[in-house]
Amino acid sequence: MALDVGIVGATVLALGIAIYKLFFDIPSLPSYIPGPPSPSWVAGHVIDVLGNQERMGGLESRWFRHYGATIKTKGTFGRDILMTSDARALNYILNATGYRYEKTPELAMSLITLGGPGLPAVTGMVHQRQRKVFSPAFSESRIRMFAPVFQRISKNLSQAIKNTIGKDGGAVNMHLWFGRASLDTIGEAGFSHSFNTLLEGDCEISEILHHFLDDTGSNSKVFRVAIWALENFPILQEILARSPVGVNAQFMKFKARSRDLSADIVRDVKQSVGEGEMDNMLSILVRANQGEDEKKKLSEEELLAQAAHLMAAGQESSASTLAWIFYYLSKNPDIQEAVRKEIADVRAHTGLDTHLSTQDYDSMTMLNIVIKETLRMHPILGTFPRVAQFDDIIPLGEPMLTTDGRTIDRIPIKKGQVIECTAHGYNRNPAVWGPDAEEWNPRRWEKKIENFVNAPFGCSLTFGAGARGCIGWRFGVMELQSYTTEMLENFRFQPSKETDAVIAWPGVFSSPRLAGRGGEGAQMPLFVTPL
Numbered sequence: 001m002a003l004d005v006g007i008v009g010a011t012v013l014a015l016g017i018a019i020y021k022l023f024f025d026i027p028s029l030p031s032y033i034p035g036p037p038s039p040s041w042v043a044g045h046v047i048d049v050l051g052n053q054e055r056m057g058g059l060e061s062r063w064f065r066h067y068g069a070t071i072k073t074k075g076t077f078g079r080d081i082l083m084t085s086d087a088r089a090l091n092y093i094l095n096a097t098g099y100r101y102e103k104t105p106e107l108a109m110s111l112i113t114l115g116g117p118g119l120p121a122v123t124g125m126v127h128q129r130q131r132k133v134f135s136p137a138f139s140e141s142r143i144r145m146f147a148p149v150f151q152r153i154s155k156n157l158s159q160a161i162k163n164t165i166g167k168d169g170g171a172v173n174m175h176l177w178f179g180r181a182s183l184d185t186i187g188e189a190g191f192s193h194s195f196n197t198l199l200e201g202d203c204e205i206s207e208i209l210h211h212f213l214d215d216t217g218s219n220s221k222v223f224r225v226a227i228w229a230l231e232n233f234p235i236l237q238e239i240l241a242r243s244p245v246g247v248n249a250q251f252m253k254f255k256a257r258s259r260d261l262s263a264d265i266v267r268d269v270k271q272s273v274g275e276g277e278m279d280n281m282l283s284i285l286v287r288a289n290q291g292e293d294e295k296k297k298l299s300e301e302e303l304l305a306q307a308a309h310l311m312a313a314g315q316e317s318s319a320s321t322l323a324w325i326f327y328y329l330s331k332n333p334d335i336q337e338a339v340r341k342e343i344a345d346v347r348a349h350t351g352l353d354t355h356l357s358t359q360d361y362d363s364m365t366m367l368n369i370v371i372k373e374t375l376r377m378h379p380i381l382g383t384f385p386r387v388a389q390f391d392d393i394i395p396l397g398e399p400m401l402t403t404d405g406r407t408i409d410r411i412p413i414k415k416g417q418v419i420e421c422t423a424h425g426y427n428r429n430p431a432v433w434g435p436d437a438e439e440w441n442p443r444r445w446e447k448k449i450e451n452f453v454n455a456p457f458g459c460s461l462t463f464g465a466g467a468r469g470c471i472g473w474r475f476g477v478m479e480l481q482s483y484t485t486e487m488l489e490n491f492r493f494q495p496s497k498e499t500d501a502v503i504a505w506p507g508v509f510s511s512p513r514l515a516g517r518g519g520e521g522a523q524m525p526l527f528v529t530p531l
């Protein structure tokens, strides 16, 4: 009996501690920080942000306009979240403080479930070590080496579209073709693997990638609580990672298939030590990893995880950005014509059969401002969730009007505070871009724009910034430049009957989808005519 009382007492105590830790021992923000009222203690604003809005970031933009550039929102079970679009705060968090603001452990864990301990998934010193090994594979000169891959795939892309539309033209889901082109590109440049989806149709990996995010924008509270449980009880993630159901079955298939790709390359490269330059990213990585110092190297497990992450990070982001570029060009025929003319002018110097170089692409002003403006309008990753590793004070560029009527220019936060660094918020912040921040206007880039957040390729936050910013941005930009050029040399783009229904589907990771038909997958229906 005495034992029973002891066990019951210990269980009650353990439960009490667990409840305290989960619901009460979480950092809270000062009560004077303004923000929208929470619609629900259980789900906070998460459902509204991820599912209940007309486009990714639209609701947050309205909050920023109403309450200021930095606000308090609510996560699941009443957790305070600081959300910011303020240039100075973002620069401080993403750039100035190194690893003091890390990816949230929940996000890192989800990425490990998706692909294993690859670069986007790891944190702190492990991330720093991996990033050093990765850097040579993404240098400017290495990316230039991949020019023949871009050229070859762009020809396949236009051939595939010509086969689809015939000589009179027709309606085409351009997202599908750009998705195939970017997978074929990463396959060849990343691992010398020919998926060849442009000419032969979808394969297992492209099918999975195309529908990866169909189930993630759920509006249900049960789903939010399930996510919360997964985030707070990592053991559940372990169980889920092994359960062959739903979206998880797709993750498992994807992870296994991409590990096979990595394993072949890692084995080939190891067998060919000393046989000269390798011609794909993973082999450059394996070579860079062959130094003496064990502490600076990637483990076998880490090497095998990289293919999954390279495909997940690079495929959909390039495909959706390309789709949006042609959405705007179809709606702005004068700008479409101006870019086409610019390409023709460059061709007049290079000749029609010569491959264009990175210098040729970089010299095309109209092409590049169209790309920059589209990247600004549509960051594929809308926000970067970070968690403070220390108590800190965050400086603000846009002073905050507090709920008790004061104006402050810094916010004290506690260790463990979650901060949503919003790319969509920064990219449409009128204090940075002016009163027409919500409009697609490539001409804005003809004037100098201050790069407040030290972001790569121009100044929007679409590639992120700082120690965790996109390592593949040069590769991504070259894809955008070469496929846009190839398309404009071969086709004219006009809106189709369904183009007006396209929205930036809300979610953490946004893609163009038809309003009310998001479950059909990403789409960009345009009318395409051969030239």
Ligand code: HEM
Binding pocket: 103, 119, 120, 121, 131, 186, 309, 310, 313, 314, 315, 317, 318, 321, 380, 381, 384, 461, 462, 463, 464, 465, 467, 468, 469, 470, 471, 472, 473, 475, 476, 477
């Ligand atoms: C338009 C195209 C692309 C966009 C908009 C984009 C965007 C991003 C963003 C926003 C991040 C940072 C995420 C964060 O801070 O949490 C990121 C990271 C990353 N991207 Fe990209 N990306 C693109 C293309 C690519 C390509 C083509 C590759 C590879 C070939 C790639 C590989 C990566 C990797 C490996 C990371 C993780 C970096 C790290 O954690 O250190 N990306 N990308």
